[in-house]
Amino acid sequence: MEGVDRLFERMVNEHKDRVFATSLAMTGNRHDAEEVAQDTFFRAYRALGTYSPERIRDLKERAWLHRIAVNVVRNRVRGVKPSLVELNGSESDHSPGPEAQAMERMQLDELATRVAELPVRYREAVVLHHVRDLSYAEVAEALGQPVGTVKANVHRGLKLLRGDNDDRLDD
Amino acid sequence: MIDLTTDLKRLGAVKAPPGFAERVLAQVGMADSYARFETVLGDVYVAWNRLGVSAAARSASAAEFEEWFGKDVGRPLQAASPPADLGKKIQDELNGKRRMRFDLRGLTPFEQAVLRKTRQIPRGEVRPYGWVAREIGRPAAVRAVGSALAHNPIPYFIPCHRVVRTDGQIGNYGGGGPEAKKAILTLEGVRLNRLQEMAKAGYRYQGVRTTKIFCYPTCYTGRHALEKNIVWLHDEATARAAGFRPCKVCRPAVVA
Numbered sequence: 001m002e003g004v005d006r007l008f009e010r011m012v013n014e015h016k017d018r019v020f021a022t023s024l025a026m027t028g029n030r031h032d033a034e035e036v037a038q039d040t041f042f043r044a045y046r047a048l049g050t051y052s053p054e055r056i057r058d059l060k061e062r063a064w065l066h067r068i069a070v071n072v073v074r075n076r077v078r079g080v081k082p083s084l085v086e087l088n089g090s091e092s093d094h095s096p097g098p099e100a101q102a103m104e105r106m107q108l109d110e111l112a113t114r115v116a117e118l119p120v121r122y123r124e125a126v127v128l129h130h131v132r133d134l135s136y137a138e139v140a141e142a143l144g145q146p147v148g149t150v151k152a153n154v155h156r157g158l159k160l161l162r163g164d165n166d167d168r169l170d171d
Numbered sequence: 172m173i174d175l176t177t178d179l180k181r182l183g184a185v186k187a188p189p190g191f192a193e194r195v196l197a198q199v200g201m202a203d204s205y206a207r208f209e210t211v212l213g214d215v216y217v218a219w220n221r222l223g224v225s226a227a228a229r230s231a232s233a234a235e236f237e238e239w240f241g242k243d244v245g246r247p248l249q250a251a252s253p254p255a256d257l258g259k260k261i262q263d264e265l266n267g268k269r270r271m272r273f274d275l276r277g278l279t280p281f282e283q284a285v286l287r288k289t290r291q292i293p294r295g296e297v298r299p300y301g302w303v304a305r306e307i308g309r310p311a312a313v314r315a316v317g318s319a320l321a322h323n324p325i326p327y328f329i330p331c332h333r334v335v336r337t338d339g340q341i342g343n344y345g346g347g348g349p350e351a352k353k354a355i356l357t358l359e360g361v362r363l364n365r366l367q368e369m370a371k372a373g374y375r376y377q378g379v380r381t382t383k384i385f386c387y388p389t390c391y392t393g394r395h396a397l398e399k400n401i402v403w404l405h406d407e408a409t410a411r412a413a414g415f416r417p418c419k420v421c422r423p424a425v426v427a
Contacts, residue, residue, distance in 0.1 A: 021183050024185055
């Protein structure tokens with residue numbers, strides 16, 4: 001058990017920013033993002049306890065954690081639209097940085113909110129490919145979808161984000 | 172939005188908020204949280220995690236507590252607001268109700284056994300070190316029991332102050348020295364002067380003539396006997412010779 005604890009502690013420190021950023025893009029506000037990110041690690045910890053040493057050794061940590069995060073979001077928002085109330089995002093922590101930093105943060109939170117408003121299938125694809133910088137093949141693997149589907153979803157998602165609604169498919 | 176994909180990349184570089192890793196580790200029991208509580212013993216810092224209470228100390232400041240915790244327990248620690256029922260549990264525990272769960276993971280099996288056994292000593296009573304040793308099946312390990320209790324990470328709640336020397340000396344105390352030990356025992360209703368006088372005169376047990384049972388002097392079952400019915404006894408052999416049997420509650424000797 002000691003070994004799993006060490007491994008988990010390192011995993012948290014190494015991947016916390018990535019998992020949080022993904023969660024932020026998926027949920028659109030920092031409060032929900034923290035919940036999703038925490039839940040992701042919690043599930044990861046419980047899963048590690050049941051894995052054999054070989055399985056742990058062969059684990060592709062990044063892809064694995066993101067797959068869990070995607071599932072956490074899927075389970076959470078099933079039937080619930082992301083809240084539109086917090087358009088300006090974030091209240092969980094008002095670290096009073098320089099003004100430029102605050103501006104940047106606001107813009108990013110706003111973008112995150114807009115991403116979070118995308119239909120789930122576009123959102124997952126856009127977040128993993130553009131925010132998370134995974135290749136199409138990696139995204140396809142993480143989502144369990146064919147590469148062509150992923151490409152199409154990324155493309156349509158970006159189009160929606162650009163405010164170009166012309167060929168929006170009904171969802 | 173001039174370049175959407177660049178902005179999306181910047182979104183990917185967002186950092187997790189401060190304290191996030193500690194909160195995650197705390198959730199799986201790998202980091203502990205702590206807060207200060209006002210109790211009958213004064214201010215006590217108490218640390219806890221998912222498994223239960225993990226440490227307690229009457230430190231002078233939060234910084235002092237954090238430093239001690241780092242050395243003694245060694246897990247990450249963060250100040251936090253306590254779960255709703257912890258304050259009540261702390262009060263109850265100090266009033267003699269056993270409601271707390273503990274996290275003793277960092278200790279050896281022997282140390283854990285000593286602390287678990289010690290926790291069974293009721294409020295208002297004391298037992299010798301040798302009793303703990305015998306009860307956990309290691310009758311020769313009396314000194315080891317002493318050092319296990321000296322390193323008790325959760326004093327007050329795991330009542331190591333209720334373990335005393337048979338010669339009537341109060342014995343050392345990690346939770347603030349012999350004086351603190353006396354003060355806490357007195358607060359709990361132990362008649363220390365009487366106990367110490369008897370111990371110095373070489374008496375270890377008290378028997379009750381009417382029931383023919385002998386007990387440790389603070390045992391609850393013997394406490395309500397009339398003074399005229401109480402006999403003081405030097406040791407087990409004398410007691411048995413006089414027709415007394417050991418009490419089944421405080422177990423001053425192996426019950427035949």
